Amino acid sequence: MPRQTLARIHLDNLRHNFRLARERAGSARAMAVVKADGYGHGIERVARALANDADHYAVACLEEAQALRQAGLTQPVLLMQGVHQASDLPLCEAKGFTVVVHHEHQLAWLEAGDARPAVWLKVNSGMNRLGFAPGEVRAVCQRLESAGVTVTGAMTHFACADDELSERSAEQTAVFDRATAPLAPINRSVANSAAHFRPGQAMFDWTRPGIMLYGSSPMLGRHGPELGLKAAMTLESRLIALRQLSPGEAVGYGETWRSTRPTVMGMVCIGYGDGYPRHAVNGTPVGIRGVRAPLIGRVSMDMLAVDLTDVDGASVGDPVELWGENISVDEVAACAGTISYELLTNVTRRVPRVEVQDGDWNG
Ligand SMILES: Cc1ncc(COP(=O)(O)O)c(C=O)c1O
Structure with missing residues (x-):
């Protein structure tokens, strides 16, 4: 009998969220970003779940693009970092992957070789991570055209789109627009998720x-549900022990939490070895019997403690939601001093992913 620690993946919620993205993209089309193993949900599972809705995927690297083909998906795939060696270009051409070119060395690989995959240009509009300077764009396009490479798109990435008060996305959009308008009619793309919620944001042709x-x-x-989003993952475990603590007794490594009242303490069968963040502070909520109960003490590798004093009837075997539809992963991330991206992609292989569809689940 396996321990009942698992990540339920809600396929209908994934589809709901993608449709919302499409709606918010307006006349632009949305490509589903499924890198980092579908943000921890399983790249093949996510891509398949969205296959009837998404007509384009985006990944970071070639291995991820290949996983999509191996799963039988035939939609176009954008490799957002392009290739990491020249010898990967023929495979990209053969499989119909579109490669981003963000740096001189990738340009030189294309010029020197015979492979001619479709290419998107990455423009550095101010984030200063990857991409050609706006002033270099025309010359880069000319070099690619002379080499017989078709530039089918241009993209940039925002540094501060998550900050509703920042003007940086508007500034970056203007820089990108000026640099790429002369390349029309190519595909242009700027918007990550956050940009879908920025009033007045230009969406161009594709969002990501x-x-x-x-x-x-x-x-x-903000939390997902406020924006109309539904949790695609419920991280769930069970209570495996209960204990009465007297005032003054501590729990766990380093004795970082001590009871101030008679306390019912419960141990939950999940820890940082499963990807639950070790830095989650005392008070981080978990869901038990429809009630929010606080984490107490340090998270161990395989378990964590919660205060069940205010949870009526809690008993061994009760399911515990670490995050999901009731406890937002955004809230847990804030309690651990990180972001949901890190929590979702850090759920380890020890945790089985169980697909849920229309409220049912099957493993
Ligand atoms: C280039 C690029 N586009 C799109 C995305 C998707 O961003 P988000 O997950 O914030 O929507 C990412 C994510 O890191 C990215 O690197």
Whole structure:
């Protein structure tokens, strides 16, 4: 009998979130960002769940693009970091992957070789991570055209789209627009999830929603449900022990929490070895019997403690929601000093993913 610690993946919620992204993209089309193993939900599972809705996927690297083909998906795939070696270009051409070119060395690989995959240009509009300077764009396009490479798109990425008060996305959009307008009629793309919620944001031809597909808020300080999103993952475990603590007794490594009243303490069968964040502070909520109960003490590798004093009738075997539809992953992330992206992608292989469809689930 396996321990009942698992991540339920809600396929209908994934589809709901993608449809919301499409709606918010307006006349632009949305490509589903499924990198990092579908943000921890399983790249093949996510891509298949969205196959009837999404007509384009985006991934970080070639291995992820190949996983989509191996899963039988035939939609176009954008490799957002392009290739990491020249010898990968023929495979990209053969499989119909579109490669991003963000740097001189990738340009030189294309010029020197025979492979001619479709190419999107990455423009550095101010984030200063990857991409050509706006002033270099025309010359880069000319070099690619001379080499017989078709530039079918251009993209940029926002640094501060999650901050509703920041003007940076508007500034980056203007920089990108000026640099790429002369390249018309190519495909242009700027919007990550957060940009879908920015009033007045230009969406161009394609948007690239990632985190919102998984139900988490892309906006700082907001939770997914406020934005109409539904959790795509419920991380769930069970109570495996209960204990009465007297005032003054401590729990766990380092004795970082001590009871101030007679306390019913419960142990939950999940820890940082499963990807639950070790830095979650005392008071981080978990859901038990429809009640929010606080985490107490340090998270261990395989278990964590909660205060069940205010949970009527809690008993061994009760399911515990670490995050999901009732406890937002955004809230847990804030309690652990991180972001939902890190929590979702850090759920380890020890945790089985169980697909849920229309309220039912099957393993
Ligand atoms: C280039 C690029 N586009 C789109 C996305 C999706 O971003 P988000 O998950 O915030 O929607 C990412 C994510 O890191 C990215 O790197």
